[in-house]
Amino acid sequence: MAQFRFSEQKATSLRHKITEDIRQAIFSGKLKPGDRLRENEISKQMGVSRGPVREAIRVLEQEGLLLSHPYKETVVADFSKEEVIEVLIPIRLTLELFAVRKALPHITSKDIERLSQYIDDMKEGARRGDLIKIVDADLAFHEYLVSMSGLDNLMNIWSTIFNQIRLHFLVQGKMYADLNDVPSEHEIILNALKEGDADKVCRELTNHIADSNIAQLAKSFDD
């Protein structure tokens, strides 16, 4: 096995899996905002003790996905439409613009290829009416965009904010006005990236994130 290399084994622990499981339960809609989490119930269902469950809760609380006060119940967080529109989305946009400006100078053809792939996924999702596939590809596209900055810290903050927005949209139900718009909007961004025009990329990103998202939310101002 001269040249062969095994891929690195990242040690894991119960609390990491539990954290991921709960997060997954939230983003799959099985746990909705306001739903209560009982440590006992969770640990019994998972077949583990309450210790690691509590640690997972602390992590998710810090991510803003859970709310918890001493001796009081823990519930899934809820983000008001106002907070999403006025705070979360503008912050997300700011971070993403910042990331893209950082990334643009040293972007490679591999990056373009990968972003292209995500757009293809969106197209296929749109064709088959597979909302989950579109959501996943949408997330993957933007996540990769931010990761291209190479700034771990930025990535972490962005993820936190993005997840909060995501949770709000999830509970709102309607995420996109028209599934077919999703790939085309991202294609515009990708094209601007290819041209290497930072200002244009930012302009299109702003269009995409701020305008479309907020318009989508504003439309349902009656609930």
Place this chain on the structure above:
Amino acid sequence: MAQFRFSEQKATSLRHKITEDIRQAIFSGKLKPGDRLRENEISKQMGVSRGPVREAIRVLEQEGLLLSHPYKETVVADFSKEEVIEVLIPIRLTLELFAVRKALPHITSKDIERLSQYIDDMKEGARRGDLIKIVDADLAFHEYLVSMSGLDNLMNIWSTIFNQIRLHFLVQGKMYADLNDVPSEHEIILNALKEGDADKVCRELTNHIADSNIAQLAKSFDD
């Protein structure tokens, strides 16, 4: 006691106090970047069990102040000068500008008064050469500025970033070029706030945060 109201009693718990104690140890310089945290040692010194200590570690890990991997040691995080200059300070500035624009329309004379008080504290600190007093007042000024936006979520994100920056400056030692500049720089911002000129406030804030901080860091580019 017709009109009187007691201040709310927020129930607390060991893990909160422990979290605060460790955070305090970091910001007081007793724990420096790279220093190792042993759960056993901490719990014995504090006279508590490891459970709440571990939960506190999870919280601080999520805040970016500690680094921890399964079965590996936990250490105090370190932020490179590059990361602080290129990422953390720009993000901090962005968030603070955002907060100030949100706050400006409904700012009150009470707010102005309070900010004024912090500047007085800076002056007294400068006169007595009390660095800690200046640092505290500086933090309090900006924290209050952000809190005036009324956006809890924004406040949380800002605090996280600010603490990371703070940790870096702490370890660098030299925080201000000249103690006497601190109150005057903040006075400029306060005056712009009084005028209610959002653009001017933002311009001065940018000057204050980006330029002075970064210049201060850049000066010591030899380490």
Place this chain on the structure above:
DNA sequence: AATCATAAGATTGTTGACAATCTACATTTT
């Protein structure tokens, strides 16, 4: 009936013991 007090049960917080894993050092092997 509405308010207050009380107690039982449920839930979260904390603890000390045990298990899994890592680290550093000693031992062997080459």
Place this chain on the structure above:
DNA sequence: AAAATGTAGATTGTCAACAATCTTATGATT
């Protein structure tokens, strides 16, 4: 001596029991 192997001790991860606090239901008091 250098590299590989194998312990012993230290450290982190997990567990199950116990304590503190909250919540709810019940009954007493007005």
